Amino acid sequence: MDAKFAKISPFQVDPDKIPDTFALTSEDFAPAGESEKAAMVEKHKSVSYWRDAWRRFRANTVSMVALGIFVLCLLFAFVGPSLIPYGYGDQYRSSQKLAPMEFSAGEKTVASLAGKCDGFYATALQPGSITALPAGDYYITVKGKTYAFTLDKTVEKSVLILNAGADDPLVLVKESDIKDGVYKNSQVIDFTDTPAAGAAELSLVRRVFPHVFGTDSAGRDLMARTMYGARVSIIIGVVAALIVLIIGSIYGAISGLAGGAVDFVMMRIVELIYSIPEVLIVLLLQVVLKDPLQAWFDAGTSAFARSMSDLGSGIVSIFITFALLYWVTMARIVRGQVLQLKAQEYVTAATALGASNGRIIRRHLLPNCVGQLVITTCLQIPSAIFLESFLSFLGLGVSAPMASLGSLCSDALETVSLYPYRLVFPGVILTIVVLTLNLVGDGLRDALDPRLKK
Amino acid sequence: MAGYIFKRFVVAILTLLLIMTITFFLMNAVPGSPFLTEKSTPEMIARANAKYGLDKPLYVQLFNYVKNYLHGDLGTSLKMQEGTAVSTIIFHQGKFTLSLKLGLYALALAVVIGIPLGCIAAYNRGKWIDGFLRVVTTVGVAVPTFVLATMLLVVFAVKLKVLSTLSGSLQDFKSYIMPVISLSFYYTCYVAKLTRTSMLDAINQDYIRTARAKGVKTRALILKHALRNSLIPVITYLGPVMAGIITGSFVVESTFSIPGLGKYFVQSVLSRDYPVIMATTVVLSALVIFMNLVVDIAYKIVDPRINLITKED
Numbered sequence: 001m002d003a004k005f006a007k008i009s010p011f012q013v014d015p016d017k018i019p020d021t022f023a024l025t026s027e028d029f030a031p032a033g034e035s036e037k038a039a040m041v042e043k044h045k046s047v048s049y050w051r052d053a054w055r056r057f058r059a060n061t062v063s064m065v066a067l068g069i070f071v072l073c074l075l076f077a078f079v080g081p082s083l084i085p086y087g088y089g090d091q092y093r094s095s096q097k098l099a100p101m102e103f104s105a106g107e108k109t110v111a112s113l114a115g116k117c118d119g120f121y122a123t124a125l126q127p128g129s130i131t132a133l134p135a136g137d138y139y140i141t142v143k144g145k146t147y148a149f150t151l152d153k154t155v156e157k158s159v160l161i162l163n164a165g166a167d168d169p170l171v172l173v174k175e176s177d178i179k180d181g182v183y184k185n186s187q188v189i190d191f192t193d194t195p196a197a198g199a200a201e202l203s204l205v206r207r208v209f210p211h212v213f214g215t216d217s218a219g220r221d222l223m224a225r226t227m228y229g230a231r232v233s234i235i236i237g238v239v240a241a242l243i244v245l246i247i248g249s250i251y252g253a254i255s256g257l258a259g260g261a262v263d264f265v266m267m268r269i270v271e272l273i274y275s276i277p278e279v280l281i282v283l284l285l286q287v288v289l290k291d292p293l294q295a296w297f298d299a300g301t302s303a304f305a306r307s308m309s310d311l312g313s314g315i316v317s318i319f320i321t322f323a324l325l326y327w328v329t330m331a332r333i334v335r336g337q338v339l340q341l342k343a344q345e346y347v348t349a350a351t352a353l354g355a356s357n358g359r360i361i362r363r364h365l366l367p368n369c370v371g372q373l374v375i376t377t378c379l380q381i382p383s384a385i386f387l388e389s390f391l392s393f394l395g396l397g398v399s400a401p402m403a404s405l406g407s408l409c410s411d412a413l414e415t416v417s418l419y420p421y422r423l424v425f426p427g428v429i430l431t432i433v434v435l436t437l438n439l440v441g442d443g444l445r446d447a448l449d450p451r452l453k454k
Numbered sequence: 455m456a457g458y459i460f461k462r463f464v465v466a467i468l469t470l471l472l473i474m475t476i477t478f479f480l481m482n483a484v485p486g487s488p489f490l491t492e493k494s495t496p497e498m499i500a501r502a503n504a505k506y507g508l509d510k511p512l513y514v515q516l517f518n519y520v521k522n523y524l525h526g527d528l529g530t531s532l533k534m535q536e537g538t539a540v541s542t543i544i545f546h547q548g549k550f551t552l553s554l555k556l557g558l559y560a561l562a563l564a565v566v567i568g569i570p571l572g573c574i575a576a577y578n579r580g581k582w583i584d585g586f587l588r589v590v591t592t593v594g595v596a597v598p599t600f601v602l603a604t605m606l607l608v609v610f611a612v613k614l615k616v617l618s619t620l621s622g623s624l625q626d627f628k629s630y631i632m633p634v635i636s637l638s639f640y641y642t643c644y645v646a647k648l649t650r651t652s653m654l655d656a657i658n659q660d661y662i663r664t665a666r667a668k669g670v671k672t673r674a675l676i677l678k679h680a681l682r683n684s685l686i687p688v689i690t691y692l693g694p695v696m697a698g699i700i701t702g703s704f705v706v707e708s709t710f711s712i713p714g715l716g717k718y719f720v721q722s723v724l725s726r727d728y729p730v731i732m733a734t735t736v737v738l739s740a741l742v743i744f745m746n747l748v749v750d751i752a753y754k755i756v757d758p759r760i761n762l763i764t765k766e767d
Contacts, residue, residue, distance in 0.1 A: 275469045276476070277742045279701040280735050283723050284480045292483075386598055393600045393705060394720055409600060413709070416604055417612040427601035435596035 053371075056447040063443020070436035073429070077230035085209050086221035088228035088403060098215040100421055107208050109178050121160040121202045133158070138202050139195035140170075148195035160189070160202070213425045216411065226426050229403040233385050234433065236315060236404065240322040240384035245377045247323055248330025249369075253361070255331065256338030267335070270328045278325045282387070285324070286396040289317035314397045318388055326380075333376055337369045371448035379441040382434040389430055405430040462750065466743045470736060471520065477735045478516050481728050519732060528736075529729035540733040544715065550737065553707070553714035557699045557741075559630065560638035564695060568642040569681075569688065572649020576684075577676060579654065587646065594643030599702045603636035603709040633710045637702045641695045648691055652684035659683075682756065689753050696745035700738050 171186035213222035293313035389406025391397035412422035703716035722730035
């Protein structure tokens with residue numbers, strides 16, 4: 001055979017793979033065993049649409065791996081912040097501009113205490129502009145035992161060390177007196193079992209948690225910020241996709257069901273919106289909406305306004321932008337589906353049997369559209385995340401001290417030549433989130449699109 | 455054909471008018487005045503408003519905009535380069551040419567690299583090169599432009615020092631490399647993915663089998679018979695690509711400090727220079743709309759089966 005011709009043969013049936021019907025043995029005619037029968041029954045069981053789709057999705061290795069990684073990202077974003085001791089907005093005065101896994105001088109000194117005591121409280125590990133413990137009443141609860149004590153004067157650059165087994169369980173040591181976990185000149189603190197009224201609780205740590213991604217110029221832990229930013233980005237993506245889903249599917253369904261002049265006008269509107277280069281308008285909208293939204297938040301008359309104000313005007317105006325401009329693709333898809341389904345015989349049959357419009361929508365149109373809706377919504381999430389990060393990168397969108405993956409990248413840009421890792425971590429996580437969502441969406445399309453059903 | 459182009463032209467003008475109206479009302483919805491500074495008194499603002507016609511009713515202002523635009527007058531800048539005609543800023547200070555060049559190079563790169571890559575992947579389906587390209591293109595469409603642009607900047611300009619961090623006015627070939635690559639990477643990957651899929655569709659068609667049976671050489675088969683038909687979805691995608699490249703140019707121009715139209719648009723929005731916002735929006739929108747028209751006509755040339763006049767949804 002011509003070598004070049006053989007090259008494109010993957011599209012033809014491989015002759016080696018056709019079963020040889022003359023090579024059957026007597027074993028092939030033996031009665032079926034129990035397991036074979038069970039497999040046969042299992043194979044022909046009637047499966048629901050979703051079970052079938054899930055089976056196909058599971059068989060798709062790439063999508064399953066992507067789903068796994070995306071779940072890890074979700075854990076990172078939603079569970080992560082409760083596992084690390086740093087907050088996204090907390091500034092650690094002495095820990096500015098640290099490289100990944102680096103400790104500041106104070107943290108390093110304190111970190112050497114790990115394993116040498118039952119717990120400690122260090123002023124160096126506290127956020128805020130004043131890293132000192134003011135005079136006052138305090139108490140500590142460790143393993144059911146309470147240590148209540150009073151500080152006569154404010155202490156600075158000091159560590160409170162607890163050693164339950166020692167003669168003096170609670171001591172106060174200056175940071176400069178600690179070297180490689182050994183401390184001297186300790187000041188014994190007297191304690192009682194019952195805390196005084198209005199005493200503040202101090203929580204002890206056993207070791208110092210590293211700044212895994214380093215810290216920024218304001219001394220904020222970048223891992224905490226990245227986790228928080230990932231959470232904000234994912235929430236924005238999901239909410240924006242849901243807004244698009246609701247508006248787009250209602251508009252598309254009305255247009256498709258009504259038909260005629262209504263459909264014509266509605267679709268011309270869609271076409272006009274479609275032909276507007278939306279990003280130009282989005283940028284304008286962001287600037288326009290920011291101040292009025294802020295004013296509305298500050299007025300704070302309704303509970304709705306107050307709950308929105310927690311999000312900040314940047315995020316809310318992103319949602320408004322999606323609600324105004326990005327639903328057109330969804331509307332077109334839904335309209336196409338409705339038009340196609342409306343012409344099916346079973347819909348005609350249902351109409352002939354006297355089913356109401358509502359019943360037809362609920363029983364026949366909606367369940368058949370659901371696959372398409374899920375796919376489009378899933379693929380809308382990464383594009384919403386993309387848009388949000390783009391806006392935040394240009395200085396619109398999410399504003400400080402909040403963070404999104406885009407705003408973190410934007411913050412990192414000013415000092416990118418000195419601290420490239422500040423850009424790399426949020427950038428890579430943003431890429432991973434978008435990539436895995438794209439792959440999951442592709443997998444869903446293969447699993448839910450009945451045309452590919454074998 | 456001429457009738458179709460005319461019809462599309464009318465729709466394009468209508469769209470531009472709509473965009474002007476939306477932009478106009480959005481601009482005016484921003485609270486405060488463009489002349490509001492720490493030193494300005496109410497009288498000064500009133501005088502400036504009267505000078506630029508901002509004291510007239512909104513519909514009169516909008517009507518004036520449209521009338522002037524039809525005469526080719528884009529107005530004068532209020533703030534950024536006070537008193538300079540906007541058309542001078544956009545067209546004679548090299549901003550438009552700079553952005554256009556950047557965009558067209560990026561578009562050309564996406565087509566020239568993306569389509570052959572897609573063909574190679576389809577042609578070698580299932581082999582390592584197909585797998586490799588699939589991984590690259592899948593990751594490529596998940597990397598935001600600004601992440602790629604800044605990473606390129608860090609690696610090639612800061613660490614290796616082979617390219618300059620400031621691309622400036624794109625005087626030499628070297629300064630084009632990073633902006634064009636970061637602007638076109640996403641679309642190169644997307645075009646490659648799209649070409650691969652439609653190429654595989656085309657290869658499985660009957661007429662390809664016939665051609666192969668007649669002994670047409672593989673190269674000719676791919677280039678002459680399969681490619682033409684598989685280009686249709688790719689061409690449809692080029693309209694959105696142009697819009698996307700303009701979006702990307704906002705980021706790329708800020709990252710590489712290129713004084714182009716995209717960067718200028720962002721600045722004009724932030725400093726609320728009304729005539730500049732309006733002019734940049736209209737010029738960029740016109741560019742996108744014009745590209746969409748070109749794409750639709752190219753569509754017809756590639757596939758004569760498509761009847762443009764009775765186009766259905």
